[in-house]
Amino acid sequence: MGASHRHQHGFSRRGFLVASLSAAGGLALGIRPAWAEGAAELGPWIVIDPDDSITIRVAKAEMGQGVLTALPMIVAEELACDWSKVRSEYAPAGRNLGPDKIYGSMATGGSRSVRGSYEMLQQVGASARARVIAAAAARWQLEPVVCSATGGYVLHQESGRRLSYGILAADAARVKLDREPEIKRPEEFTLAGKPLARLDSRPKTTGQAIFGIDVRLPEMVYAAVALCPVPGGDVKRFDAAEVLRRRGILSVVPVPGGLAVVADRFWRAKEAAAALKVDWDPGLGAGTDSTSFRRAYREALDGPLAIAESRGDARAALAAGKVIEAVYEVPHLAHAPMEPLNCTAWVQPSTVEVWIGTQNADGALLQAARAAGVKPDQVVLHNCMLGGGFGRRAVNDELVQAVTVAKAVGKPVKLLWTREVDMQHDRYRPQAALRCHALLAASGELDALHLQTAVGSIDRSLGRGLPANGIERQAVEGLANQPYEARNLLVECVLKNTHIPVMFWRSVGSSQNAFVVESFIDELAAAAGEDPYRFRRRMLAKQPEFLNVLDTAAEKAGWGTKLPPGRGRGIAIHESFGTIVAEVVEVAVSAKGEVHVDRLVAAVDCGHVINPRLVEMQIESGAIYGLTAALGDAITIKGGAVEQTNFDTYPILRMADAPRIETHLVLSRGRRWGGIGEPGTPPAAPAVCNAIYAATGKRIRALPISDTDLTGRT
Amino acid sequence: MIAVSINGERRRLDVEPETPLLWVLRDELGLTGTKYGCGIGQCGACTVHLNGDATRSCQVQIGDMNGAKIVTIEGLSANGDHPVQRAWVEHDVPQCGYCQSGQIMSAAALLKRKPDPTDQDIDQSIDNICRCGTYPRIRLAIHRAAELAKG
Numbered sequence: 001m002g003a004s005h006r007h008q009h010g011f012s013r014r015g016f017l018v019a020s021l022s023a024a025g026g027l028a029l030g031i032r033p034a035w036a037e038g039a040a041e042l043g044p045w046i047v048i049d050p051d052d053s054i055t056i057r058v059a060k061a062e063m064g065q066g067v068l069t070a071l072p073m074i075v076a077e078e079l080a081c082d083w084s085k086v087r088s089e090y091a092p093a094g095r096n097l098g099p100d101k102i103y104g105s106m107a108t109g110g111s112r113s114v115r116g117s118y119e120m121l122q123q124v125g126a127s128a129r130a131r132v133i134a135a136a137a138a139r140w141q142l143e144p145v146v147c148s149a150t151g152g153y154v155l156h157q158e159s160g161r162r163l164s165y166g167i168l169a170a171d172a173a174r175v176k177l178d179r180e181p182e183i184k185r186p187e188e189f190t191l192a193g194k195p196l197a198r199l200d201s202r203p204k205t206t207g208q209a210i211f212g213i214d215v216r217l218p219e220m221v222y223a224a225v226a227l228c229p230v231p232g233g234d235v236k237r238f239d240a241a242e243v244l245r246r247r248g249i250l251s252v253v254p255v256p257g258g259l260a261v262v263a264d265r266f267w268r269a270k271e272a273a274a275a276l277k278v279d280w281d282p283g284l285g286a287g288t289d290s291t292s293f294r295r296a297y298r299e300a301l302d303g304p305l306a307i308a309e310s311r312g313d314a315r316a317a318l319a320a321g322k323v324i325e326a327v328y329e330v331p332h333l334a335h336a337p338m339e340p341l342n343c344t345a346w347v348q349p350s351t352v353e354v355w356i357g358t359q360n361a362d363g364a365l366l367q368a369a370r371a372a373g374v375k376p377d378q379v380v381l382h383n384c385m386l387g388g389g390f391g392r393r394a395v396n397d398e399l400v401q402a403v404t405v406a407k408a409v410g411k412p413v414k415l416l417w418t419r420e421v422d423m424q425h426d427r428y429r430p431q432a433a434l435r436c437h438a439l440l441a442a443s444g445e446l447d448a449l450h451l452q453t454a455v456g457s458i459d460r461s462l463g464r465g466l467p468a469n470g471i472e473r474q475a476v477e478g479l480a481n482q483p484y485e486a487r488n489l490l491v492e493c494v495l496k497n498t499h500i501p502v503m504f505w506r507s508v509g510s511s512q513n514a515f516v517v518e519s520f521i522d523e524l525a526a527a528a529g530e531d532p533y534r535f536r537r538r539m540l541a542k543q544p545e546f547l548n549v550l551d552t553a554a555e556k557a558g559w560g561t562k563l564p565p566g567r568g569r570g571i572a573i574h575e576s577f578g579t580i581v582a583e584v585v586e587v588a589v590s591a592k593g594e595v596h597v598d599r600l601v602a603a604v605d606c607g608h609v610i611n612p613r614l615v616e617m618q619i620e621s622g623a624i625y626g627l628t629a630a631l632g633d634a635i636t637i638k639g640g641a642v643e644q645t646n647f648d649t650y651p652i653l654r655m656a657d658a659p660r661i662e663t664h665l666v667l668s669r670g671r672r673w674g675g676i677g678e679p680g681t682p683p684a685a686p687a688v689c690n691a692i693y694a695a696t697g698k699r700i701r702a703l704p705i706s707d708t709d710l711t712g713r714t
Numbered sequence: 715m716i717a718v719s720i721n722g723e724r725r726r727l728d729v730e731p732e733t734p735l736l737w738v739l740r741d742e743l744g745l746t747g748t749k750y751g752c753g754i755g756q757c758g759a760c761t762v763h764l765n766g767d768a769t770r771s772c773q774v775q776i777g778d779m780n781g782a783k784i785v786t787i788e789g790l791s792a793n794g795d796h797p798v799q800r801a802w803v804e805h806d807v808p809q810c811g812y813c814q815s816g817q818i819m820s821a822a823a824l825l826k827r828k829p830d831p832t833d834q835d836i837d838q839s840i841d842n843i844c845r846c847g848t849y850p851r852i853r854l855a856i857h858r859a860a861e862l863a864k865g
Contacts, residue, residue, distance in 0.1 A: 213749070338812040339812045620850055
C-alpha cells in the first residue's frame with residue numbers, strides 16, 4: 001500500500017495543487033513534494049514517509065478557523081507521534097464517493113469540525129498506533145502488549161529496542177487489527193489542549209498559500225461574468241459584437257443568471273463584461289425594495305405564526321398585567337469574504353477537474369458532475385485554501401458557472417467574480433422583524449416571555465422546500481432555547497421569503513436572535529430598575545454553566561466600575577453551536593454620535609478545547625465579524641437589485657476601529673463539546689447596543705447602529 | 715513595451731497601458747501572492763511597494779510604471795524571514811490568510827518609515843481590511859517586528 005495504492009483512488013499527485021503543510025514550516029502550502037519512495041498509507045487518513053514525517057489528511061475546509069491544525073492534533077494525540085514532523089493536507093473528495101463515505105461528511109459549517117469528528121479522528125490515530133506497534137512486535141517476535149509507542153517510535157522497554165514509525169510504516173500498512181483499540185478520554189489528552197502554533201501561518205505570510213483564485217494551469221483562460229442585477233432574473237437579449245472585437249476576448253457564454261466573457265487575461269474579460277450590451281428580464285423581483293420588505297416582515301408578525309416553543313400560558317399571563325413590548329429589525333447581510341468567489345474548471349473528454357475553495361467538497365463534486373453531465377467518479381475536485389467562507393462557500397454558484405464555461409470552450413477556465421458581483425449576488429443573511437412581549441411580576445420574576453420572529457427561510461431558499469410545521473431550526477435557534485427563567489414562555493415563527501436568496505451567515509439564526517433576546521433582556525432590566533448583569537444573574541439562577549460564563553466576563557471586564565461620561569458598558573450572553581459566550585463591551589460615543597468600541601472581554605464555555613490558541617483567535621474573529629455588521633452594514637434592495645456594490649458602501653471594521661479583546665475560557669468539560677467558529681459572533685451586536693444604551697440612554701432596536709442618530713446624546 | 719523592475723528583476727511587458735498593476739502581477743507574471751479584494755483601493759489586499767511606498771496595486775496603471783521599482787510579497791525577503799513575516803508567524807496572525815500579503819507589505823512600509831511605531835501610528839497607517847478580524851494580532855505582531863528589526 002504505497003503511492004500506487006493512492007493512485008488507484010484517483011488521488012491526484014499533481015503536486016502544485018495539493019495543500020500540504022508542515023509543522024517545521026519547511027513546506028509551502030500548496031506545494032506537495034513528490035511522494036517519498038517507500039511512503040506508506042495507513043488507511044485513508046495517514047501517510048508515513050521513511051524519514052518519519054507524517055501527513056495527516058483533513059476532510060474539512062480551512063477558511064481561517066484552524067482545522068488544518070486542530071484536526072491533525074486530535075489524530076496525533078492518539079498516534080503518539082512527533083508533532084514537529086506532522087504536516088496536514090486536504091483529503092480528496094473523490095475518495096469519499098463510496099457508500100462507506102470514508103471521510104464522513106466533508107461539509108464544513110455549523111461550527112462542527114472538531115465536535116463532530118473528534119471521536120472518529122481519535123480512532124484513526126489510535127488504530128494507526130496499534131498497527132505500528134503490531135508491526136514492530138512482529139519484527140521482534142514479541143506480543144504487541146509488551147511494546148509501547150511514544151514520540152514516533154515503538155519501544156520494547158525491557159530490551160531497550162526501538163524502531164521509528166518511518167521504518168515500520170510499510171509493514172504497519174499491511175496489519176489487520178482484530179479489534180479497534182480504545183480511545184482516550186479527554187482528561188488523558190497530552191497534546192490536545194495545548195496552544196500549539198498553526199501549521200498554515202508560514203505559507204500565509206510568504207504569498208505561497210494557494211487559494212482558489214491563485215490556481216494557474218497551462219493554456220488556462222479567464223472568465224468574468226455579467227449577471228442579472230435582480231436575483232432570479234436572466235438575459236433577455238444581448239449584443240456581444242463590440243466586445244468580441246477587443247484584444248484577447250475569446251467568446252461570450254451563457255451561464256445561469258447571465259453571461260460569461262472569456263478572455264486570455266482576467267482584466268480584459270472583466271472590462272468586456274462591464275461593456276456588454278444586455279437587456280435583462282428581471283423576473284419576479286422587479287420593482288421590490290427594502291422598505292416594502294420591512295413593512296411585510298413587520299406585518300407578518302400579526303400572524304398566523306407557528307409555535308416553536310411553549311411552556312405555561314404566556315398569552316393569558318400577558319393579558320393580566322402591564323406588558324413591556326418591543327419590535328426589533330435586522331437587515332440582509334452579505335458574507336463578503338476577502339477572496340471573491342471563483343472556480344477553475346477543466347472539462348476533458350473523460351474527466352472533469354475543478355479547483356475551488358469550497359466549504360462543501362462532497363457537494364461541490366456532485367454539483368460539478370451535474371453541471372458537466374458526467375458521473376461523479378469522473379470528477380476530480382481540488383479543494384484550495386478558502387479566502388474566508390462564513391457560510392457563503394457552502395453552495396458554489398461559481399462552480400456551476402465555471403464548469404458551464406469550461407465545457408463550452410474546451411480549455412481550463414478560471415472564472416472569477418468581481419467584488420461587485422460577489423456583493424450583489426451573495427446568498428444573504430435573511431432580513432427579519434422580531435417582536436417581544438414580557439411581563440415582570442411584582443416579585444421581580446419574569447412572569448411571561450413571548451418572542452415572535454418573521455424571517456426568510458433558508459431551507460426554502462436553498463430549494464429544500466418549506467418545513468411542514470412552518471418552523472425551521474435556524475429561524476428559532478437562540479429563541480426557542482433562550483435560557484432565561486420565565487414562568488410562561490411562547491416562541492413563534494413565520495417564514496417569509498422574497499426573491500433575495502438567503503443562506504447561512506456566520507452564526508446563522510443566532511446572529512439576529514441573540515441581538516433581540518439580549519437587547520430585550522436589557523430593556524427588562526431597565527424596566528425593573530436593576531443592573532443588567534445582576535438582572536441576568538437572577539434570571540439564570542438555575543443555569544450554573546451560564547452563570548460561570550457571565551460572572552467571568554463581568555469580573556474580568558470590571559463590571560460596575562465607573563466610566564467617564566460618554567462611555568458605556570454593555571453585556572450579553574448567548575449559547576450557540578453548543579458553546580456559551582458572554583461578552584462585555586465598552587463603547588465611547590462622541591458628541592457627534594460616533595461610536596467606538598474600545599474593549600471587548602469574552603468568556604467562553606465550549607466544554608473542551610483542542611487548541612486554546614485557535615479558540616482565542618476564533619472568538620476575536622467572530623466578535624469582530626459581529627461588530628462590523630452591527631455597527632454599519634446592511635444590504636438594501638432597490639428596484640429588486642442589491643444597492644451595495646463594494647467595501648465603500650458595505651464598510652468593514654478596520655484597525656483603528658477594532659477593540660482590544662480579551663478571551664477567558666471557562667470550561668465545564670463533562671459532556672459539553674461546543675463549536676468555536678461562530679459562537680463569538682452573536683453576543684457582539686447586543687453587547688455593543690446595550691453599551692450604547694448605558695452611555696446615551698438610547699435603545700437601538702434596528703440594525704445597523706449607523707441608522708440611528710446618536711448626535712448630542714453624550 | 716513597458717519596462718519595470720519587479721522584485722529586482724527587469725521585466726518588459728506588452729499589455730494595455732491602462733491595465734492595473736495588480737492584474738499584471740497576477741496574470742502576466744504569475745505573482746499570485748498579491749491578492750485581488752475590491753479593485754477600488756478600499757481593502758488593501760493588493761498592497762505592494764512602489765519605489766518603496768506601500769501602494770494599492772489595483773489603483774495604479776502599468777502604463778505609468780515605466781522605470782518603477784516594484785516589490786511584492788514574493789520579493790519582500792529571500793526566505794520569508796523579514797522581521798514582519800517572522801513576527802506574523804510568531805503571533806499566528808493569519809486566519810484565512812487572504813489579506814495577509816497586503817497587511818504585511820503595509821506593515822513593512824510603516825516600519826521603514828517609523829521603526830518604532832506607536833498604537834496611534836498603526837491605527838493611522840494600517841487600514842487594510844481583514845474579514846477574519848486579525849487586527850489585535852496584527853497590532854501585536856507589528857510591535858514585535860519592530861523589536862526583531864532592532865535585533
